[in-house]
Amino acid sequence: DGGITQSPKYLFRKEGQNVTLSCEQNLNHDAMYWYRQDPGQGLRLIYYSQIVNDFQKGDIAEGYSVSREKKESFPLTVTSAQKNPTAFYLCASSIDSQETQYFGPGTRLLVL
Protein backbone atom coordinates (compact mmCIF):
# COMPACT_ATOMS: atom_id res chain seq x y z
CA ASP A 1 0.00 0.00 0.00
CA GLY A 2 1.85 3.07 -1.25
CA GLY A 3 1.57 6.56 0.08
CA ILE A 4 2.73 9.14 2.56
CA THR A 5 2.49 8.64 6.27
CA GLN A 6 2.78 11.22 8.98
CA SER A 7 2.98 10.57 12.67
CA PRO A 8 1.66 11.26 15.12
CA LYS A 9 -1.79 12.50 14.14
CA TYR A 10 -1.96 14.74 17.21
CA LEU A 11 1.00 16.08 19.14
CA PHE A 12 1.13 18.10 22.31
CA ARG A 13 4.17 20.11 23.25
CA LYS A 14 5.14 22.18 26.22
CA GLU A 15 6.49 25.62 25.60
CA GLY A 16 10.25 25.63 25.20
CA GLN A 17 10.47 22.07 23.89
CA ASN A 18 11.61 20.96 20.47
CA VAL A 19 9.45 18.39 18.72
CA THR A 20 9.99 16.34 15.56
CA LEU A 21 7.24 15.44 13.12
CA SER A 22 7.69 12.36 11.00
CA CYS A 23 7.02 12.09 7.26
CA GLU A 24 7.68 8.91 5.29
CA GLN A 25 6.84 8.05 1.68
CA ASN A 26 7.21 4.84 -0.30
CA LEU A 27 6.28 6.37 -3.65
CA ASN A 28 9.93 6.70 -4.73
CA HIS A 29 9.43 10.46 -5.09
CA ASP A 30 12.45 12.73 -5.26
CA ALA A 31 10.79 15.90 -3.97
CA MET A 32 9.28 16.41 -0.51
CA TYR A 33 7.67 19.38 1.18
CA TRP A 34 6.47 20.65 4.54
CA TYR A 35 3.53 23.05 4.83
CA ARG A 36 1.87 24.76 7.71
CA GLN A 37 -1.87 25.41 7.62
CA ASP A 38 -3.66 27.92 9.85
CA PRO A 39 -7.34 28.83 9.55
CA GLY A 40 -7.86 31.29 6.72
CA GLN A 41 -4.19 31.21 5.72
CA GLY A 42 -4.14 28.40 3.23
CA LEU A 43 -0.94 26.38 2.91
CA ARG A 44 2.38 28.04 3.62
CA LEU A 45 5.64 26.37 2.60
CA ILE A 46 8.13 25.77 5.41
CA TYR A 47 10.89 23.74 3.74
CA TYR A 48 11.27 21.68 0.61
CA SER A 49 13.72 19.16 -0.72
CA GLN A 50 14.22 18.41 -4.40
CA ILE A 51 16.53 15.48 -3.80
CA VAL A 52 18.11 13.52 -0.97
CA ASN A 53 20.76 15.39 1.06
CA ASP A 54 19.48 18.74 -0.19
CA PHE A 55 16.77 21.10 1.06
CA GLN A 56 15.77 24.76 0.81
CA LYS A 57 13.89 27.20 2.98
CA GLY A 58 10.35 28.03 2.04
CA ASP A 59 8.37 31.13 2.92
CA ILE A 60 8.19 30.60 6.70
CA ALA A 61 11.30 28.59 7.68
CA GLU A 62 12.17 30.51 10.84
CA GLY A 63 11.93 28.31 13.94
CA TYR A 64 11.95 25.09 11.92
CA SER A 65 14.64 22.67 10.75
CA VAL A 66 14.64 19.61 8.47
CA SER A 67 16.91 16.84 7.25
CA ARG A 68 16.80 14.63 4.17
CA GLU A 69 19.23 11.79 4.80
CA LYS A 70 17.05 9.22 3.06
CA LYS A 71 14.84 9.51 0.00
CA GLU A 72 11.86 8.14 1.91
CA SER A 73 12.06 10.41 4.95
CA PHE A 74 11.81 14.15 5.53
CA PRO A 75 11.38 14.88 9.25
CA LEU A 76 10.50 18.38 10.46
CA THR A 77 11.67 19.73 13.81
CA VAL A 78 9.69 22.53 15.38
CA THR A 79 12.12 24.31 17.65
CA SER A 80 11.51 26.45 20.70
CA ALA A 81 12.37 29.45 18.51
CA GLN A 82 9.03 29.05 16.72
CA LYS A 83 6.84 31.44 18.70
CA ASN A 84 3.47 30.30 17.43
CA PRO A 85 3.78 26.60 16.60
CA THR A 86 0.17 25.52 17.10
CA ALA A 87 -1.01 24.56 13.62
CA PHE A 88 -1.81 21.73 11.22
CA TYR A 89 1.37 20.44 9.54
CA LEU A 90 1.19 18.75 6.16
CA CYS A 91 3.90 16.83 4.39
CA ALA A 92 3.79 16.22 0.64
CA SER A 93 5.88 14.56 -2.04
CA SER A 94 6.07 14.62 -5.81
CA ILE A 95 7.94 12.73 -8.53
CA ASP A 96 9.90 15.89 -9.16
CA SER A 97 9.44 19.47 -8.14
CA GLN A 98 7.29 20.34 -11.16
CA GLU A 99 4.66 17.70 -10.71
CA THR A 100 1.52 16.95 -8.72
CA GLN A 101 1.98 16.83 -4.97
CA TYR A 102 0.61 14.02 -2.84
CA PHE A 103 -0.17 14.91 0.75
CA GLY A 104 0.04 12.94 3.95
CA PRO A 105 -2.80 12.97 6.49
CA GLY A 106 -1.15 15.73 8.56
CA THR A 107 -0.14 16.27 12.18
CA ARG A 108 -1.98 18.66 14.46
CA LEU A 109 0.47 20.26 16.88
CA LEU A 110 -0.81 21.92 20.01
CA VAL A 111 1.41 23.83 22.38
CA LEU A 112 0.31 23.65 26.00
Add this chain to the structure above:
Amino acid sequence: GQQVMQIPQYQHVQEGEDFTTYCNSSTTLSNIQWYKQRPGGHPVFLIQLVKSGEVKKQKRLTFQFGEAKKNSSLHITATQTTDVGTYFCARGSNYKLTFGKGTLLTVNP
Protein backbone atom coordinates in the same frame (compact mmCIF):
# COMPACT_ATOMS: atom_id res chain seq x y z
CA GLY B 1 5.92 37.68 -4.39
CA GLN B 2 4.37 35.30 -6.90
CA GLN B 3 1.06 34.91 -5.17
CA VAL B 4 -2.28 33.72 -6.46
CA MET B 5 -5.47 35.33 -5.23
CA GLN B 6 -8.59 33.25 -4.80
CA ILE B 7 -12.13 34.55 -4.61
CA PRO B 8 -14.48 34.19 -2.93
CA GLN B 9 -13.03 33.17 0.42
CA TYR B 10 -16.31 31.48 1.40
CA GLN B 11 -19.35 30.31 -0.54
CA HIS B 12 -22.50 28.76 0.83
CA VAL B 13 -24.97 27.23 -1.61
CA GLN B 14 -28.13 25.18 -1.60
CA GLU B 15 -27.70 21.66 -2.90
CA GLY B 16 -28.28 21.69 -6.64
CA GLU B 17 -26.96 25.22 -7.17
CA ASP B 18 -23.82 25.88 -9.16
CA PHE B 19 -20.54 27.08 -7.66
CA THR B 20 -17.51 28.86 -9.10
CA THR B 21 -14.19 29.81 -7.57
CA TYR B 22 -11.61 32.01 -9.27
CA CYS B 23 -7.85 32.13 -9.10
CA ASN B 24 -6.01 35.24 -10.30
CA SER B 25 -2.39 36.20 -10.75
CA SER B 26 -0.70 39.46 -11.69
CA THR B 27 1.96 37.53 -13.61
CA THR B 28 1.74 34.83 -16.25
CA LEU B 29 1.33 31.32 -14.90
CA SER B 30 3.32 28.45 -16.36
CA ASN B 31 0.73 26.07 -15.00
CA ILE B 32 -2.04 25.95 -12.42
CA GLN B 33 -3.08 23.06 -10.23
CA TRP B 34 -6.31 22.60 -8.28
CA TYR B 35 -6.67 20.70 -5.02
CA LYS B 36 -9.62 19.84 -2.76
CA GLN B 37 -9.42 19.50 1.00
CA ARG B 38 -12.35 17.96 2.83
CA PRO B 39 -13.01 19.18 6.40
CA GLY B 40 -10.47 17.58 8.70
CA GLY B 41 -8.62 16.05 5.77
CA HIS B 42 -5.63 16.76 3.59
CA PRO B 43 -5.43 18.35 0.12
CA VAL B 44 -6.04 16.01 -2.79
CA PHE B 45 -4.96 16.81 -6.32
CA LEU B 46 -7.77 17.42 -8.81
CA ILE B 47 -6.20 18.63 -12.03
CA GLN B 48 -3.38 20.53 -13.70
CA LEU B 49 -3.83 23.06 -16.51
CA VAL B 50 -0.93 24.04 -18.73
CA LYS B 51 -2.18 25.44 -22.04
CA SER B 52 -3.65 28.86 -22.70
CA GLY B 53 -7.46 28.65 -22.89
CA GLU B 54 -7.46 25.05 -21.74
CA VAL B 55 -10.74 23.57 -20.49
CA LYS B 56 -10.92 20.24 -18.69
CA LYS B 57 -13.92 18.46 -17.23
CA GLN B 58 -14.28 15.89 -14.50
CA LYS B 59 -17.93 14.87 -14.22
CA ARG B 60 -19.64 17.96 -12.72
CA LEU B 61 -16.37 19.91 -12.37
CA THR B 62 -15.12 22.20 -15.14
CA PHE B 63 -11.67 23.77 -14.98
CA GLN B 64 -10.57 26.64 -17.20
CA PHE B 65 -7.25 28.36 -17.80
CA GLY B 66 -7.43 31.91 -19.11
CA GLU B 67 -6.20 32.88 -22.54
CA ALA B 68 -3.53 35.11 -21.01
CA LYS B 69 -2.61 32.40 -18.48
CA LYS B 70 -3.18 34.81 -15.60
CA ASN B 71 -6.37 33.34 -14.23
CA SER B 72 -8.20 30.08 -13.77
CA SER B 73 -11.59 28.96 -12.56
CA LEU B 74 -13.27 25.88 -11.15
CA HIS B 75 -16.99 25.49 -11.75
CA ILE B 76 -19.17 22.85 -10.13
CA THR B 77 -22.55 22.17 -11.68
CA ALA B 78 -25.44 21.14 -9.43
CA THR B 79 -23.54 20.91 -6.18
CA GLN B 80 -23.93 17.94 -3.86
CA THR B 81 -23.15 17.61 -0.17
CA THR B 82 -20.08 15.58 -1.11
CA ASP B 83 -18.63 18.72 -2.73
CA VAL B 84 -18.13 20.36 0.67
CA GLY B 85 -14.56 21.40 1.35
CA THR B 86 -11.90 23.95 0.57
CA TYR B 87 -10.72 24.30 -3.02
CA PHE B 88 -7.18 25.55 -3.56
CA CYS B 89 -5.41 26.67 -6.68
CA ALA B 90 -1.62 26.50 -6.79
CA ARG B 91 0.91 27.96 -9.20
CA GLY B 92 4.10 26.14 -10.06
CA SER B 93 7.35 28.11 -10.20
CA ASN B 94 10.91 27.90 -8.91
CA TYR B 95 10.64 24.17 -8.14
CA LYS B 96 7.71 24.60 -5.76
CA LEU B 97 4.01 25.31 -5.59
CA THR B 98 2.50 28.48 -4.18
CA PHE B 99 -1.04 27.95 -2.94
CA GLY B 100 -3.89 30.39 -2.84
CA LYS B 101 -5.79 30.78 0.42
CA GLY B 102 -8.63 28.66 -0.86
CA THR B 103 -12.39 28.91 -1.18
CA LEU B 104 -14.43 27.13 1.47
CA LEU B 105 -17.61 25.66 -0.02
CA THR B 106 -20.50 24.63 2.21
CA VAL B 107 -23.64 23.01 0.83
CA ASN B 108 -27.03 23.10 2.49
CA PRO B 109 -28.92 19.85 1.80
